[in-house]
Amino acid sequence: MNLERLELHIDGPVARVWLNRPDVRNAFDGLMVTELRKVLFDLRSVDAVRVIVLGGRGPSFCAGADLQWMKATAAFSRDENLREAQAMADLFFTVYESPKPIVSRVHGAALGGGTGLVAASDIPVAALGTQFGFTEVRLGIIPAVISPYVVAKIGESAARELFLTGERFEAVRAVEIGLVRAAVPEEDLDTAVEGRVQELLKAGPRAIAEAKALIREVAWRRVEDVHRYTVERIADMRTSSEGQEGMRAFLEKRKPYWVP
Numbered sequence: 001m002n003l004e005r006l007e008l009h010i011d012g013p014v015a016r017v018w019l020n021r022p023d024v025r026n027a028f029d030g031l032m033v034t035e036l037r038k039v040l041f042d043l044r045s046v047d048a049v050r051v052i053v054l055g056g057r058g059p060s061f062c063a064g065a066d067l068q069w070m071k072a073t074a075a076f077s078r079d080e081n082l083r084e085a086q087a088m089a090d091l092f093f094t095v096y097e098s099p100k101p102i103v104s105r106v107h108g109a110a111l112g113g114g115t116g117l118v119a120a121s122d123i124p125v126a127a128l129g130t131q132f133g134f135t136e137v138r139l140g141i142i143p144a145v146i147s148p149y150v151v152a153k154i155g156e157s158a159a160r161e162l163f164l165t166g167e168r169f170e171a172v173r174a175v176e177i178g179l180v181r182a183a184v185p186e187e188d189l190d191t192a193v194e195g196r197v198q199e200l201l202k203a204g205p206r207a208i209a210e211a212k213a214l215i216r217e218v219a220w221r222r223v224e225d226v227h228r229y230t231v232e233r234i235a236d237m238r239t240s241s242e243g244q245e246g247m248r249a250f251l252e253k254r255k256p257y258w259v260p
């Protein structure tokens with residue numbers, strides 16, 4: 001695929017996807033949405049790739065939706081507007097339910113939909129000083145399609161404050177509210193990201209995908225309602241070839257085949 005808005009580098013088991021529109025701080029328009037969805041979708045079937053790192057070229061991770069593009073939607077019909085919004089919602093869902101774990105490498109600014117990408121990813125690591133914010137209300141709009149992922153991570157209390165004020169906040173606060181997992185000095189960002197990648201590579205590829213599905217299934221549900229589901233999942237996984245290999249490797253004091 002010829003990419004205009006992204007760069008994709010595959011390095012052994014790690015795919016690095018870079019948002020690559022630095023002139024507008026990687027703000028995403030329709031083309032970037034399409035490309036990112038397609039790349040993430042295609043990577044699902046590349047067995048050799050086990051971890052995806054999502055970063056941004058230039059001074060910022062992502063300034064959210066392209067406001068020129070969003071503004072132009074006033075001339076669209078309601079159906080066209082629904083189609084565009086659906087494509088954006090589908091992008092966040094593709095990030096969220098990617099069977100390969102996504103580590104986001106966040107620096108500079110992650111605003112609006114940029115913060116949404118962070119929330120939808122699995123392990124966001126940010127540089128200290130990164131600016132976050134759900135600035136939508138200050139633009140007269142709302143953080144609609146990103147809200148399920150954000151509220152799941154930061155909870156209703158922080159969402160009420162941050163969605164309603166639209167104020168910007170820094171990486172340390174993003175860690176406190178659970179939006180990102182770690183904040184490190186910018187010069188240590190790549191090392192911190194690499195550390196997460198290495199930990200993920202120790203996990204069975206199928207087990208990771210199943211663990212993600214497990215979280216999706218049990219979050220927000222009553223224990224009674226997921227009880228049987230959890231029983232079935234462990235019954236399946238412990239007899240799977242990956243489960244058998246992982247346990248055998250432990251008992252034989254060796255690494256399972258998936259550990260590099």
Ligand code: COA
Pocket residue numbers: 023024025027059060062063064065066067068109111112113131135136
């Ligand atoms: N959509 C379209 N263009 C954007 C953009 C966006 N979301 N964010 C930044 N840009 C453009 C700016 O208009 C500017 O264009 P210009 O060079 O033609 O003037 C260029 O990107 C660089 O922006 P600038 O503000 O000069 O860069 P900066 O590094 O000082 O600051 C940000 C970067 C991201 C902090 C700042 O641009 C910003 O706050 N953007 C608004 C983000 C936002 O509210 N997004 C929510 C969308 S729902």
